[in-house]
Amino acid sequence: MSSEQSRGDSASSRSFIVTLSCADQPGIVHAVSGALLQTGCNITESQQFESPETGTFFMRVAVSTSASQSAVSEALAPVATAFGMQLNVFDAAQPARTLIMCSREGHALNDLLFQHRAGMLSVEVPLIVSNHEDLRPMAEFYGVPFVYLPVTKDTKAEAEAQLLELVREHQIDVVVLARYMQILSDDLCRELTGRAINIHHSFLPSFKGAKPYHQAHARGVKLIGATAHYVTADLDEGPIIEQEVIRVNHAQTPQQFVALGRDVEGRTLATAVQWHAQHRVLLDGTRTVVFN
Known part of the structure; x- marks a missing residue:
């Protein structure tokens, strides 16, 4: 890849924050990561927590991608449905x-x-x-x-x-x-x-x-x-x-x-x-x- 192409790809990259919560169960991180990968997202930060009191799983993921916010949301929609998630995708650059x-x-x-x-x-x-x-x-x-x-x-x-x-x-x-x-x-x-x-x-x-x-x-x-x-x-x-x-x-x-x-x-x-x-x-x- 030329340096000019690299600069162009970087310029078109956007950052999003994905937050979600659902009942804790196997496969959540794998499913979320897989959907993000298929959308061309690079995970730059990921944190998870399972609440022992409520049995709820929480996750916050920061990604960079050339895909649009709607494309990321659409890719994650089937995962949210399958796991019964409350899921949001935010534009990290939007105050x-x-x-x-x-x-x-x-x-x-x-x-x-x-x-x-x-x-x-x-x-x-x-x-x-x-x-x-x-x-x-x-x-x-x-x-x-x-x-x-x-x-x-x-x-x-x-x-x-x-x-x-x-x-x-x-x-x-x-x-x-x-x-x-x-x-x-x-x-x-x-x-x-x-x-x-x-x-x-x-x-x-x-x-x-x-x-x-x-x-x-x-x-x-x-x-x-x-x-x-x-x-x-x-x-x-x-x-x-x-x-x-x-x-x-x-x-x-x-x-x-x-x-x-x-x-x-x-x-x-x-x-x-x-x-x-x-x-x-x-x-x-x-x-x-x-x-x-």
Whole structure:
């Protein structure tokens, strides 16, 4: 093969991510690999896991090929049918369209927008939605459209309907609650199952309510951290994607606890969003399988 042909083949190569789950049984990897081979796919990364609790097999495969996304999907369709799989083929070059929701605290939003601008997150952010106007200047600084969507007890249903309309209009893949301080309705949680991510401090179920870091300081905790999880109707109890903790000590003030907590919350949320955008997170009931 000439060098010119080699460069042409490389230029036409595309990358796809295949994710699947099904009841664990013999022959899955062989069948998937065979179908990909027949489509001219080169497997560049492959990870598998069998859940002992649910008996479910999970797999994530990265491939490069000159075949189209539809051709790869069609080649895998008979395998998915034969094994009863939930199977998806994603374009690895396509960033996840991400709607970020926030209220008044801007640390998590700023971390996401900064990493997005720096090219460190595999996302595209077409808009930010907030129930307060406080963070509009931050959105304007990063050049992201800001939608003010106030929520009251009487307007909650209407506001959530408008939110879903924005999700459909902008073809949103994932909704990120970057310290959005409104509880979503059960119906909205179900509508966004597996595609809404929330962040909170990791003290729960302890230290609920206002000023959790001050409560933790008063009790002399030695570890603080954050939990990023998928949103469910069970408040702050959805499948966990990522957690991080840091040590603190008696010499630090409540204000230092808050500052450290905000920092770890931003990092943890950004990591969870990145893993979701890269199709590394698969749901296993109330748990997640994270291929990282």
